[in-house]
Amino acid sequence: MRSQRPELHLLTGAYAADALAGAELGQFEKHLDLCPSCAEEVRGLRETAARLGIATSIVPPPAMRQQVLQAANRTRQLPPSDRRLLAVGAPRRRARLRRPLTAVAVTAMAAAIVVLAFLQTATQHRLQQVQSANQAIAAVLIAPDARIETHGTTVGGTVTAVVSARNHEAVITSARMPVPPASRVYQLWVMSASGTRSAGLMPAISAGAGSTAPVLTADVQPGDRLGITIEPAGGSARPTTAPIAVLSVYA
Amino acid sequence: MEASSAGRQDDPGQEGRGQQLAGLLAQVARGDHSAFEEVYDQLAGPVYGLVRKVLRDPAQSEEVAQEVMLDVWRTASRFDAGRGSAGAWVMTIAHRRAVDRVRTETAAAAREQKAAASPENGDNVAELVENALDQQRVRRCLDALTPLQAEAVTLAYYGGYTYPQVAELLGVALGTVKTRIRDGLIRMRDCMGVTR
Numbered sequence: 001m002r003s004q005r006p007e008l009h010l011l012t013g014a015y016a017a018d019a020l021a022g023a024e025l026g027q028f029e030k031h032l033d034l035c036p037s038c039a040e041e042v043r044g045l046r047e048t049a050a051r052l053g054i055a056t057s058i059v060p061p062p063a064m065r066q067q068v069l070q071a072a073n074r075t076r077q078l079p080p081s082d083r084r085l086l087a088v089g090a091p092r093r094r095a096r097l098r099r100p101l102t103a104v105a106v107t108a109m110a111a112a113i114v115v116l117a118f119l120q121t122a123t124q125h126r127l128q129q130v131q132s133a134n135q136a137i138a139a140v141l142i143a144p145d146a147r148i149e150t151h152g153t154t155v156g157g158t159v160t161a162v163v164s165a166r167n168h169e170a171v172i173t174s175a176r177m178p179v180p181p182a183s184r185v186y187q188l189w190v191m192s193a194s195g196t197r198s199a200g201l202m203p204a205i206s207a208g209a210g211s212t213a214p215v216l217t218a219d220v221q222p223g224d225r226l227g228i229t230i231e232p233a234g235g236s237a238r239p240t241t242a243p244i245a246v247l248s249v250y251a
Numbered sequence: 252m253e254a255s256s257a258g259r260q261d262d263p264g265q266e267g268r269g270q271q272l273a274g275l276l277a278q279v280a281r282g283d284h285s286a287f288e289e290v291y292d293q294l295a296g297p298v299y300g301l302v303r304k305v306l307r308d309p310a311q312s313e314e315v316a317q318e319v320m321l322d323v324w325r326t327a328s329r330f331d332a333g334r335g336s337a338g339a340w341v342m343t344i345a346h347r348r349a350v351d352r353v354r355t356e357t358a359a360a361a362r363e364q365k366a367a368a369s370p371e372n373g374d375n376v377a378e379l380v381e382n383a384l385d386q387q388r389v390r391r392c393l394d395a396l397t398p399l400q401a402e403a404v405t406l407a408y409y410g411g412y413t414y415p416q417v418a419e420l421l422g423v424a425l426g427t428v429k430t431r432i433r434d435g436l437i438r439m440r441d442c443m444g445v446t447r
Contacts, residue, residue: 010426013433018350019407019414043335045433048440050342052408055389056300061313064299065291068317072287072324077280080328135355197415197425219415237426 007237009038016045023200023215027235136216140164140171153177153228153245157210161226161247170217170226170249174202176210180230186212187235189227189243190220201235202228224249272337273330280328287324294338295320298345305349305411315352319345346408353411392442400435403428 008031014020015028032039140146143164150160157177163170172188180186186202199217206212217226227243229236272293278286298319303312322344330340393401399421406417418428439445 010429010433013404013436014407014414014429016436017404017407017414017432018346019412019417019432021354021413041437044440044445045436046343047336047339047445048436048443049346049408050336050339051385051443051445052389052404052439053301053342053346054297054338055385056304056409057296057385058300058303060295060299060316061309064313064317064320065295068291068295068320068324069284069288071317071321072284075321075325077282077324078326078328080280195424218413219419 012041016042016049137171137214140169143167149247151245151247155244159245163249165222168220170220171214173214174212179205183233184230187231190224192224220249269336273332276327276330276337294341301345302349304409315348319348350411392439396435400431403431404435407432
């Protein structure tokens with residue numbers, strides 16, 4: 001196929017429907033930059049999805065028009081983007097618009113907006129995903145039922161999972177694990193009674209700290225196990241090597 | 252593949268409308284309020300409809316739809332006609348905002364409760380449906396999909412579910428859902444004569 005990563009190419013549809021989340025979204029967007037045929041396909045599928053959206057059209061509440069137009073009157077617009085300029089730290093939860101839009105809300109929103117220098121919607125989305133991932137990670141860490149499991153790996157170092165069974169989510173980090181061999185990556189798996197599914201790649205090991213940034217794994221059920229294997233760059237659809245660590249998820 | 256669908260434009264008005272919208276957005280980017288009113292009048296219905304379809308709750312939907320329309324005003328200068336149509340740009344913002352709202356935990360919980368309390372809401376919205384023609388075309392093309400394709404596309408796009416959630420809801424493998432959403436959208440694209 002045109003892409004060296006046919007399994008990633010298959011995600012064009014899910015991406016166009018905003019059905020990707022977490023680590024997989026980031027991986028796919030990275031892949032998009034390298035795969036013009038994927039980008040082209042995404043474009044067509046987005047147009048298609050938009051038609052599905054347009055078909056749902058219903059008459060909006062009449063008062064909304066005046067509220068939006070008045071809010072626009074009070075809202076400064078973004079300048080055309082220097083596509084390189086990307087402000088980080090944009091608040092994900094922006095001031096919510098109240099009905100009717102209050103001057104305060106609009107001012108707060110405008111202030112938040114100035115921080116945001118959107119590139120294109122794809123990058124905006126990625127930013128929001130990063131922020132929402134951070135928020136989701138925090139939610140697991142502070143969950144009342146959060147449990148911590150730490151295990152040594154067969155290649156050295158440790159893997160730590162903070163699991164909230166109630167949230168069905170786990171946050172995974174590692175410490176002092178060796179950098180994987182050339183063209184190899186660490187891949188996470190959720191092993192459940194119904195089978196094994198990929199939970200994405202472990203982030204690159206930061207040189208200084210020797211640790212990996214926390215990643216969130218969703219849809220984790222009590223009784224599942226979390227495994228890590230070494231896979232060819234880009235990851236595999238199924239584990240191809242024996243796990244270097246396996247952690248259990250307790251209820 | 253993409254090229255083969257190029258000649259199947261079955262709605263010649265679509266492209267003209269798209270170009271007109273793109274032109275309006277360029278004016279909006281220069282601060283033209285009356286152009287924004289026109290954009291509002293053309294897109295507030297689709298935006299509100301889609302957000303409502305995903306979120307269900309009317310008050311929350313109105314709030315999010317307002318945010319979307321204000322986003323359009325604010326970020327009009329970032330619209331790039333070379334990267335897609337104006338309609339798709341706006342609907343993408345709307346869908347992402349709706350999905351974003353769904354995926355914040357508290358909103359999701361509230362939504363589930365509401366859905367449980369009144370399973371009939373949403374699809375029987377007794378509000379005036381606009382764009383009957385668009386709707387017929389989408390319906391016809393959805394009917395041409397396999398049931399699994401149609402369900403996967405519908406749950407992902409209208410339901411706002413991630414594809415692993417869709418897999419769980421349908422009780423099928425992740426890989427199956429991944430390909431069904433893609434195949435389904437590709438068939439929809441060709442059926443509706445989307446040109447890009």
